[in-house]
Amino acid sequence: MIGTIIKRVFVQDLRNRSNYVYFLILPVSLMVILGLVLQGTFATQLDSKVAPVHVQYVVDHSQQAQLFDKMVKHADIAHLDFKSQRDLARAKHVVRTQSNTAIVQFGTTATVQTSKGLNDYQTILLKSSLAAIFRQMGLVQTAIHYRGKLATVSTKKLVKVNHVQAHQSATSFQYYALAMMGMFMLYFSEVGLDMFGKARRQKTLARELLTPVTRGKLLNATVGGHLLFGMLVIGVLMGITTGLFKMPWSRALGFTLINFSGLMALFLIIGLLMDTINSRVGSGIVQIVIQLVAFLGGGYFPTSSTMMQFSPLGWIMGPMRSALWTTSSLDWSGAALNFGLAFGLLILVNWIIRRREVF
């Protein structure tokens, strides 16, 4: 019976045209518009004009060389494209004949050779990145030598170096794609507000309550159906933003999906709670909450971390940005907080509904 209800709700959500406006057309067009308007605020002009440099690296079998090989393989540096090359003569031939190429020959010492005509920015980028990698190698080696606690300490430093040097800052489009997706999760409160409102108007709710399904099951399965739909919305938006803005979701796919889902669940249930208490006043309150949470959480423009502390949107924006554009460890606190609150409020709604004569 629960499956029957979840399926019915999901199908209804899929067929509801206003959902396509709210959760597809509106967010994507806002991402494009705001991204265009604010282009240049988040990325340097220079950045976007740089052609990628193809770096071939040749390593011998020393321990250090193997470490270099490992680090380079995991480095994801904008505009630098590392490829291992065994044949030095062939690598040299490439550098002589093709532009935007370089060789890093790494053994006990390192030698760098570049093709002619690399611009200043490309040269600086290559040199600074290599310097950062070498520095990290020194730290990592220390950690390897001593193991234990030192490894943790050095990892944190690595992150810092990497973050500054790796040059992976978000483009304005990417910044807004993330913020808009977060913001439109707030609009799931509208779905929550009308979760049973429509069923009451259509009288189908009373009809469902005449069947052997209990109130609690009906309530929670209906919430479940909308949650499933919400997760589909998140997945689709992730797909679209990957295509349109090259959003690097793949760097933290599970993490971002869960973070968005937590926010979506919370607002779905906030809407439901407001409707349960008083549908007329509820929809007004929900509108205010959405605007406040969006503003404080950086939905419209970047806000300070203090402001973000007061917004469920802010709770997940920081951790998600870190997850996507730095290599620091994942911060689950925002998602946990949102899911925890959502769960608590759902229990409250269950309690209220169970005590009332009319659902």
Next chain:
Amino acid sequence: MTASLTDGLVVKGLTKRFGTKVAVDDVSFDIAPGKILGLLGPNGAGKTTTISMITGLLNKTSGSVTLFGEPLTPTNTAIRRRFGVVPQDLALFDDLSAAENVRYFGGLYGLRGPALKNGVDRALAVVGLSEHQNQRPATFSGGMQRRLNIAMALVHQPELIFMDEPTVGIDPQSRNYILTAIEKMRSQGMTVVYTSHYMEEVERLADKIVIIDHGKVIVQGTEAELVNLVTTTKQVSITVAEPKLVNVAPLLAIAGVQQATVQGQELQLVTAVESNPLNQVLMTLIDQGVTVDQVDQPQIDLETVFLNLTGRNLRD
């Protein structure tokens, strides 16, 4: 009859208060399995509230209800599988097709697989919507929507069905279709509780009639019992051309004639309900040389019964 009642519906002293308003006031009735109970009353009489309490949608202020010999509790899901309700207001998902609507409720009653498919097909066939099963209710006429509303309560093949004004506001054709379907259900052994404020429907269908007004049961019984309850006599008025020629004495001698008076052009008779002395009266009048222009014999129907008991018309 009382023995089989354990398998039917028994309502005792059912009362519902909304604040100070008493919507249903000490209502008691019962219906044996396989019979149709007509719950008749004007707007606001308390029919829907009564059904809502019986089916557990509203809490009772007081009174008791047993369905199939058991009380309905919030956790007694087994009983819920055995009855169905056709709500007074259309209760359809407008974004699901007719078949999806019926199938969904079949699913809620725990039907799966072939049983569900058969249930859906049968329910749609009973109301004649098989050919339109993939259309959404929005594309339906009012009558078709009403029929879908009924099919959704039939999918799990209930033993007892409550129908709250299932024919309200529809064309005569659809109405006849529905009434025929209900008669078919009874012939298959289903118990039906049917509310209406159309007395013709109740007269046609009901094995037992309960008339309620202002939340109270005014009277209950078979149609004949109700008519007899209101009156044991019938009034007949005969319009004659020559009132002066009428001799009342021989008329009063006819068995069943209780009163005979002449008023202007009309001869007023009061006769016993059981006997039918009219033929003899007319022959006697002809013997007396009287020309009979017209005979008026008002039918006693539920409307009259209701009017008699409440001083009001059933429909306002």
